[in-house]
Amino acid sequence: MRQATARGSTVTAAQRWRPTAPLANLRRRAQIVGAIRAYFAAQGVLEVETPQIGSATVSDPHLNSLYVAGYGYLQTSPEYAMKRLLAAGSGSIYQLARVFRADEHGRRHQPEFTLLEWYRLGYSLERLIDEVGSIARLALGDLPSERQRYRDLFQRYLGLDPLRCELGALRSAAAEHLDLAFDDADRDTWLELLMSAVIEPQLGRNVLSFVVDYPPSQAALARLRRDADGELVAARFELYFAGVELANGYHELADADEQRTRFAADLQTRAALGLPAVALDSDFLAALSAGLPDCSGVALGLDRLIMLAVGAHSLAEVMAFAVPWGELDESA
Amino acid sequence: MASYSTNEFKSGLKVMLDGEPCTILENEFVKPGKGQAFNRVKLRNLKTNRVSEKTFKSGDSLEGADIVDREMQYLYNDGEFFHFMEPDSFEQHQASSTTVGDAALWLREQDMCMVMLFNGAPLAVTPPNFVDLEIVETEPGVRGDTATGGTKPARLSTGAVAKVPLFVNQGEIIRCDTRTGEYVSRVKG
Numbered sequence: 001m002r003q004a005t006a007r008g009s010t011v012t013a014a015q016r017w018r019p020t021a022p023l024a025n026l027r028r029r030a031q032i033v034g035a036i037r038a039y040f041a042a043q044g045v046l047e048v049e050t051p052q053i054g055s056a057t058v059s060d061p062h063l064n065s066l067y068v069a070g071y072g073y074l075q076t077s078p079e080y081a082m083k084r085l086l087a088a089g090s091g092s093i094y095q096l097a098r099v100f101r102a103d104e105h106g107r108r109h110q111p112e113f114t115l116l117e118w119y120r121l122g123y124s125l126e127r128l129i130d131e132v133g134s135i136a137r138l139a140l141g142d143l144p145s146e147r148q149r150y151r152d153l154f155q156r157y158l159g160l161d162p163l164r165c166e167l168g169a170l171r172s173a174a175a176e177h178l179d180l181a182f183d184d185a186d187r188d189t190w191l192e193l194l195m196s197a198v199i200e201p202q203l204g205r206n207v208l209s210f211v212v213d214y215p216p217s218q219a220a221l222a223r224l225r226r227d228a229d230g231e232l233v234a235a236r237f238e239l240y241f242a243g244v245e246l247a248n249g250y251h252e253l254a255d256a257d258e259q260r261t262r263f264a265a266d267l268q269t270r271a272a273l274g275l276p277a278v279a280l281d282s283d284f285l286a287a288l289s290a291g292l293p294d295c296s297g298v299a300l301g302l303d304r305l306i307m308l309a310v311g312a313h314s315l316a317e318v319m320a321f322a323v324p325w326g327e328l329d330e331s332a
Numbered sequence: 333m334a335s336y337s338t339n340e341f342k343s344g345l346k347v348m349l350d351g352e353p354c355t356i357l358e359n360e361f362v363k364p365g366k367g368q369a370f371n372r373v374k375l376r377n378l379k380t381n382r383v384s385e386k387t388f389k390s391g392d393s394l395e396g397a398d399i400v401d402r403e404m405q406y407l408y409n410d411g412e413f414f415h416f417m418e419p420d421s422f423e424q425h426q427a428s429s430t431t432v433g434d435a436a437l438w439l440r441e442q443d444m445c446m447v448m449l450f451n452g453a454p455l456a457v458t459p460p461n462f463v464d465l466e467i468v469e470t471e472p473g474v475r476g477d478t479a480t481g482g483t484k485p486a487r488l489s490t491g492a493v494a495k496v497p498l499f500v501n502q503g504e505i506i507r508c509d510t511r512t513g514e515y516v517s518r519v520k521g
Contacts, residue, residue, distance in 0.1 A: 060366050103339055103390065104369070106361025178372075178387045181349075185368075185389065192367035197387065200364075220366050238365070248365045299365075 020316040020324075029306045029318055033096065035138045036116060045092045045118060050081035052098055056281035059266035060220065061273055064102035066111070073278070074100035077299060078117055079221065080284035083252070086119055086295060087287035094118035096302065105325045107314040108244065108304060112323070116305075119297035125235050125251045128296040129210050132239055132247055135300065136208055139309040140241065145208035149227065150195075153211065157199050162191055163215055163231055170194065188217050196245075203240035212237045221259070222250035239300070242308055249298030256288035333396040338371040338388050346378070346399040349386065353378045353397035353450050361390070378448070378455055397450065404447045406439045414439070416447050416454065427454035435459045437492035438510040459510045464519045465489050466505050473501040483515075 019026070040047065057065040057073035058080075065073040075081070078097040085093055097115045105111055116135070120128055133145045154162040158173050170190035174180060177198050185193070203209040213227045219234035227233045235251035253259055263280050270277060306318040316322035336347060341359040348354070354375040363369035369390035376383045378399065404416040404425070413426040414436065425447065429436060431454050438459035439445060446458040470486035483495040486506070494508050496515045505519040 062363075062366060062368050104361070104363060105339065106359075109361050109363060179384060181373075181386045181388045182392060189368045189389070192364045193370055193387070196362050196364045196367070196370065197372070218367070245365060 019320045020322040021318050021320055025306070025310045025312065025318050026320060028310050032139045032306055032309060033302075036096075036135060039135065039138060040094050040118070043092075045094050045120075046090060048082065048085060048090070048093045048095050050078045050085070050095065050097070051075070052100070054081070054281075056080070056279045056284070059263045059270070059278060059280060061266055061269040061275060064104075064275075065278065066100050066102045076101050077115060079297070079299070080281045082117060082119060082297070083292055084283060084287040086121070087290050087292050092118070092120045092295075105323065108307075110303070110315050110319065110322055113315065113319075114302040115299045116302045117297065117299040119252070119295050121293050121295045123296040125212070125237060125249065125296050128249055128298055129212075129237055129239075132210075132249065132298055132300065133208050136239065136241065136246065136305065139305050140208075143206065143208050143241075145210060147210045147212055149213045150211055150215065150233075151213060151227075151231070153199050153203075154194070157202060158194060163233075173198075188215075191215065191218070200240060200245065201243040204242050204244070207241075209240045210237050211240065214238075219253075219262075220250065221253050221262075223253050225251070237298075244304055244308060245301075246304055246308075247298050247300035249296060251296045252292065254288060254292040254294065256285055259288055260285060333398055335393045335395050337393045338373070338390050341371060341373055341394075346397040347375070347394040348397045349375060349377075349394060352380075353399055353455065355399075357383065363390070378450065398452070399455070400449050402447050402449060403444055406441060406443050406445055408441055409436075414457070416445070416457075419444075425449070425454050427457060431455065432457045435510075437490055438463050438465075438508070440465065440490055461509060461511060462507055462516065463490075463510055464505050464507050465492070467496070467500065467502050470496065470500070470502050473499050486515075 052075055053068060053072050054075060055072045058076050063076045065076055067073055077099055078095050082093060082095060095117050097117055098112065099115050100112050102111065137143060151162055154160045160169055160173055167187055170187065171183065174190055174193050213233040214236045216224050216232050216234055219236060222234045222236040224232055225235045237249045238245060239247040267277060303315045303318055307315055310318060312318055336345060341356050343356055343358060345356045346353060347356060354377050356373060356375055358374040360372045361369065362372055371388045371390055372385060373388060374383060374385050402418060404418050407415040407417055413428060414432045416425045416427065435457040440463065443460065445460060447454050448456040465488040467486045468489050471484050482498045484498055485493050486496040487493050494513060494515050496506060500506060500518060507516040507519050508514065509516055
């Protein structure tokens with residue numbers, strides 16, 4: 001009997017117990033985690049741990065939670081719990097959080113992975129971007145960084161204005177670059193496809209590439225603001241390196257009413273897509289009502305950072321025991 | 333047939349795409365952190381052997397293709413069709429020369445081969461990896477010349493032409509690797 005590994009090669013059953021990652025990569029992993037903890041300790045940022053399982057979960061239509069009957073949802077991110085700590089007066093905090101996402105499985109996705117998530121009181125998005133650069137350099141070495149607006153990237157690589165162009169223009173651009181098995185999708189789906197399949201591979205060649213000013217429809221838990229051209233954009237950034245999405249940060253939305261509205265919109269989208277309704281986190285909403293201090297926060301994919309630091313091509317090469325994927329079982 | 337969702341697209345799975353049977357070669361999962369997930373899938377069309385890369389929304393599905401591989405005995409060619417028989421059921425299938433393709437160059441009557449059936453009809457034929465065939469035409473051998481490493485073309489009983497060493501003669505049986513079309517050895521007959 002042969003079993004596919006997450007690296008896409010096959011190993012014999014007798015070898016299946018072995019780690020998917022070389023031990024040298026796991027040692028480097030431990031070093032990087034140590035350097036991150038030392039950095040935050042020196043900065044006076046408090047390390048916290050929040051539950052991995054809870055009675056409520058995120059509303060994002062494209063994040064699927066694993067549900068454990070009788071216990072609740074495995075958390076897709078520690079964001080809500082950490083914001084409850086912030087509202088309770090914790091000050092700046094960070095967490096190395098094990099998180100779970102259903103239906104995410106591939107070279108750069110595992111159903112279980114580690115997020116480095118942190119929140120900085122009183123930080124602007126720009127200041128947090130600088131700090132994300134410092135953390136990334138702990139693993140990747142001394143690299144320059146650049147900032148580009150989402151809108152400018154679409155202009156440069158596709159000749160499109162992502163905030164204003166027609167839906168049909170997005171579809172045509174996608175069909176020009178990719179052989180599509182579908183032609184009906186909403187605006188954000190086309191934008192996300194173009195971003196991840198056409199633009200993303202171009203980003204972060206020997207530079208930490210920060211993308212800023214996302215469309216307001218992709219604000220998630222970020223505030224909205226006016227960009228330099230007076231356009232309404234999300235106060236959100238992402239970090240890309242070597243064509244890989246590494247981190248996603250927000251100037252955090254603190255308005256409980258606005259948050260409630262976004263939750264409701266997410267649930268409507270979920271219903272329209274035929275996705276299960278989810279239990280919303282009323283404790284999180286109550287914490288926002290009580291008052292979230294002005295802060296910026298970011299989630300960074302720790303496994304991906306380590307993958308890039310060791311020059312690997314899949315998460316399996318930096319996780320001790322990754323879940324295999326990609327090949328049919330012999331029995332199938 | 334069952335239908336398969338993108339997260340079940342594994343290498344080797346046979347599916348229907350635009351009415352054509354395909355086999356999945358690779359499936360790359362692409363997802364912006366909080367956004368819609370996509371699958372970029374490499375497939376080979378089993379009729380044309382053409383490889384293409386299609387982008388799916390994750391969660392979309394394709395019908396499975398009714399593809400089975402059966403070991404069969406090659407019986408004969410009637411000038412238009414090649415005839416094969418399943419050894420257990422004695423059920424016979426006929427395949428056009430387009431379907432059989434280059435496999436025809438390696439098929440000897442009575443030999444076993446692998447026939448891929450699509451909806452019960454032959455779609456492709458794979459000869460055994462090694463076949464022993466008689467040389468029906470080649471330049472006369474150079475006796476004792478086993479060292480120079482030169483080769484010459486030899487026409488085989490099935491119509492294939494293989495490069496053989498200079499010392500091999502017309503009328504001899506040789507073993508060929510059908511995957512590469514290369515001479516492997518002489519077979520003592």
